Amino acid sequence: MNAAATWVFQDPLQNPENLTFWQEAQQGRLMLKHCSACDRFHHYPRPYCPHCGSDQTTWRPSAGLGQVYSFTRMLRGVEIPYLMAYVQLDEGVTMMTHLQASDWDAVHIGMRVQVSFSASVSAQNVPVFVPHEPAAAP
Numbered sequence: 001m002n003a004a005a006t007w008v009f010q011d012p013l014q015n016p017e018n019l020t021f022w023q024e025a026q027q028g029r030l031m032l033k034h035c036s037a038c039d040r041f042h043h044y045p046r047p048y049c050p051h052c053g054s055d056q057t058t059w060r061p062s063a064g065l066g067q068v069y070s071f072t073r074m075l076r077g078v079e080i081p082y083l084m085a086y087v088q089l090d091e092g093v094t095m096m097t098h099l100q101a102s103d104w105d106a107v108h109i110g111m112r113v114q115v116s117f118s119a120s121v122s123a124q125n126v127p128v129f130v131p132h133e134p135a136a137a138p
């Protein structure tokens with residue numbers, strides 16, 4: 001099945017913990033929180049590291065690449081069908097996200113994906129994922 005229309009997100013709820021995430025997304029960058037005490041990334045953004053409890057967390061850019069950990073087709077009770085997925089980023093964190101693919105039958109667990117951005121009703125960039133297309137060799 002192919003999606004016939006594009007999903008438009010409601011505006012994301014912004015708070016002090018995720019403000020940088022949304023500001024950077026607006027510039028087309030996916031940012032993750034990194035803990036310098038245990039050298040691990042985490043998502044969603046929060047002031048204390050969920051792995052070790054340290055407050056030594058900073059923002060770092062993600063390469064925006066990962067793989068589908070799990071996904072489902074949202075078909076019933078929605079105006080526009082969409083794919084909901086857990087994407088495991090190469091940095092080690094897992095994000096719940098929308099997956100935008102022209103060919104839904106080609107989507108599979110382990111599929112390589114890359115971040116893209118979709119505008120909300122007020123034009124805030126919201127990260128979504130699309131099938132990874134490696135850059136062509138020169």
Ligand SMILES: [Zn+2]
Pocket residue numbers: 035036037038039040049050051052053054
């Ligand atoms: Zn930590």
